[in-house]
Amino acid sequence: xxxxxxxxxxxxxxxxLALAPLLQGIIVQFEERIQRAQGPGIFQPYxxxxxxxxxxxxxxxxxxxxxxxxxxxxFTAMLTVPILIPVLTDYPLPxxxxxxxxxxxxxxxxxxxxxxxxxxxxxxxxxxIGSSRAVMLGILAEPTLILVFVGITLLAKAxxxxxxxxxxxxxxxxxxxxxxxxxxxxxxxxxxxxxxxLPIHSSTHIxxxxxxxxxxxxxxxxxxxxxxxxxxxxxxxxYTIFCNVLTLPWGLSRAGAAAGVLAAAGALLLxxxxxxxxxxxxxxxxSRLRFYRYQEPLAASxxxxxxxxxxxxxx
Amino acid sequence: xxxxxLTPLASSLFSLLAIASLVLAFVMLGSRWLRDYLRAFMxxxxxxxxLSAAVAYYGNYPELYLVAVLTVVFRGLLLPYLLLRIIxxxxxxxxxxxxxxxxxxxxxxxxxxxFAFVVAHQLGNRLNLAGSVAVLALTIMLSMKLIGxxxxxxxxxxxxxxxxLLVLENGIFLGSQILVPGMPLLxxxxxxxxxxxVVASLGVLVRYLLAHVGSTSTRDLKRLVx
Numbered sequence: 001x002x003x004x005x006x007x008x009x010x011x012x013x014x015x016x017l018a019l020a021p022l023l024q025g026i027i028v029q030f031e032e033r034i035q036r037a038q039g040p041g042i043f044q045p046y047x048x049x050x051x052x053x054x055x056x057x058x059x060x061x062x063x064x065x066x067x068x069x070x071x072x073x074x075f076t077a078m079l080t081v082p083i084l085i086p087v088l089t090d091y092p093l094p095x096x097x098x099x100x101x102x103x104x105x106x107x108x109x110x111x112x113x114x115x116x117x118x119x120x121x122x123x124x125x126x127x128x129i130g131s132s133r134a135v136m137l138g139i140l141a142e143p144t145l146i147l148v149f150v151g152i153t154l155l156a157k158a159x160x161x162x163x164x165x166x167x168x169x170x171x172x173x174x175x176x177x178x179x180x181x182x183x184x185x186x187x188x189x190x191x192x193x194x195x196x197x198l199p200i201h202s203s204t205h206i207x208x209x210x211x212x213x214x215x216x217x218x219x220x221x222x223x224x225x226x227x228x229x230x231x232x233x234x235x236x237x238x239y240t241i242f243c244n245v246l247t248l249p250w251g252l253s254r255a256g257a258a259a260g261v262l263a264a265a266g267a268l269l270l271x272x273x274x275x276x277x278x279x280x281x282x283x284x285x286x287s288r289l290r291f292y293r294y295q296e297p298l299a300a301s302x303x304x305x306x307x308x309x310x311x312x313x314x315x
Numbered sequence: 316x317x318x319x320x321l322t323p324l325a326s327s328l329f330s331l332l333a334i335a336s337l338v339l340a341f342v343m344l345g346s347r348w349l350r351d352y353l354r355a356f357m358x359x360x361x362x363x364x365x366l367s368a369a370v371a372y373y374g375n376y377p378e379l380y381l382v383a384v385l386t387v388v389f390r391g392l393l394l395p396y397l398l399l400r401i402i403x404x405x406x407x408x409x410x411x412x413x414x415x416x417x418x419x420x421x422x423x424x425x426x427x428x429x430f431a432f433v434v435a436h437q438l439g440n441r442l443n444l445a446g447s448v449a450v451l452a453l454t455i456m457l458s459m460k461l462i463g464x465x466x467x468x469x470x471x472x473x474x475x476x477x478x479x480l481l482v483l484e485n486g487i488f489l490g491s492q493i494l495v496p497g498m499p500l501l502x503x504x505x506x507x508x509x510x511x512x513v514v515a516s517l518g519v520l521v522r523y524l525l526a527h528v529g530s531t532s533t534r535d536l537k538r539l540v541x
Contacts, residue, residue, distance in 0.1 A: 177327070178334045296345075299418035299425075303341055306425040310432050310454055311334055 009093040016082040020236035021045035030280045052225030060122045070118030071226040077111030078233035088264045090252035100159035119215030130214025140298040147305035154312045161245045168249040182308035189301035199286040243271040325373040326448040332366040360390035415469040431457035452493035459486025471534040
């Protein structure tokens with residue numbers, strides 16, 4: 001373990017920390033533009049966070065200790081996951097052997113579980129609705145996520161994201177094999193679910209159909225800022241896994257030199273812009289569905305994951 | 316041509332076509348609109364025609380080119396056209412009588428695929444074919460048959476039933492193209508004419524249903540009339 005690797009690991013985490021609001025800003029701006037509106041600019045999430053961290057804290061009378069710990073737990077979980085995955089470098093850095101893909105998924109789930117409990121904690125009706133809906137989606141999304149991981153494991157014969165990355169970069173035949181393409185599509189639907197962009201509701205916080213936003217309605221001030229930041233980081237992490245592990249495994253720093261890492265960060269943003277364009281187009285072009293059709297995309301995703309496992313037969 | 320020693324390009328092309336037709340079978344299983352259903356069937360038939368041509372090219376079976384052309388003409392153009400005419404006459408746009416939601420039937424179809432996977436895996440291990448395109452073809456054949464049965468079971472509209480039957484048949488045909496590519500040409504032609512007869516009798520059935528029952532759902536045919 002050299003000092004440079006430790007520095008690189010710190011750089012990975014801080015890149016996620018610093019660039020997550022930018023990704024959110026880019027997505028929101030694209031969405032506004034595609035709906036022919038002006039949009040607030042891509043730096044709006046930074047301004048929002050700045051504002052929230054300078055506001056006063058208002059706490060509901062019914063809140064217990066869960067209310068205080070949930071944002072911290074969520075934020076810490078999102079700070080932990082970037083250690084485990086290839087954000088900037090394509091080789092394992094110190095402490096990245098703490099957990100495999102499944103372990104990373106567990107830590108992500110822990111973060112959303114904390115927010116879920118916080119939504120139920122204060123006893124408000126909206127928090128309850130948001131939490132119950134999020135759980136309903138989670139129940140259907142988790143088995144698919146596990147199946148996708150199983151598919152990746154069968155493909156790469158390993159559960160480490162770095163191994164998958166190397167395999168896909170090294171062997172173009174594996175990249176275009178049906179098993180891998182099905183995994184990409186299955187994970188794409190999961191990405192839409194986990195980043196709250198299903199066509200069953202709006203992600204703005206003014207609608208009855210909201211899911212993520214309903215859970216944190218009781219929060220205000222710095223705690224709300226922390227939660228918002230955590231959810232942006234979750235989005236950034238999922239995009240990272242989708243791009244660097246599954247879809248676009250190129251453009252990572254191999255040697256770990258400063259210039260390479262900077263270029264990797266630039267390439268990462270470029271890849272994210274690409275994925276964000278696709279996500280926004282899918283989200284905008286699809287008509288809104290009734291809420292109770294939420295299972296359909298998830299059933300399709302489950303199916304694709306099963307097909308990926310079946311397609312793995314050919315080797 | 317023994318199916319165990321194909322070139323990698325050929326086996327990946329076969330598997331791609333086979334898997335794409337399985338995906339289209341799932342599109343049919345998950346769709347609510349009869350026309351989407353029909354379009355997916357049409358595309359699936361074209362893919363199977365392409366598969367026949369690919370087998371003909373890589374396995375040196377010149378008569379399979381004819382089978383490919385016949386498949387595209389019959390399954391890909393003629394049958395969908397006839398079914399489209401029936402749909403137009405029926406004035407029914409979507410399946411309204413499904414006893415299983417599309418999403419639940421997708422999951423049921425996925426379970427059927429897992430079952431087919433296990434069966435094909437066992438068979439492949441016994442026959443020392445593990446890891447070859449034959450096992451994949453067997454999986455896809457079995458799962459398309461099960462999906463066809465599922466469609467027959469959960470849908471009640473006459474036209475979806477016939478499409479379920481056709482998917483079942485497509486599955487068998489797809490499997491036979493890869494597993495036993497040297498089938499006599501006469502059998503293929505007989506099968507195609509069988510399908511034509513099936514669709515023609517469906518047309519008669521739909522006419523009868525409209526005239527005597529007033530709907531095209533086979534659920535209304537439960538009562539015995541003397």
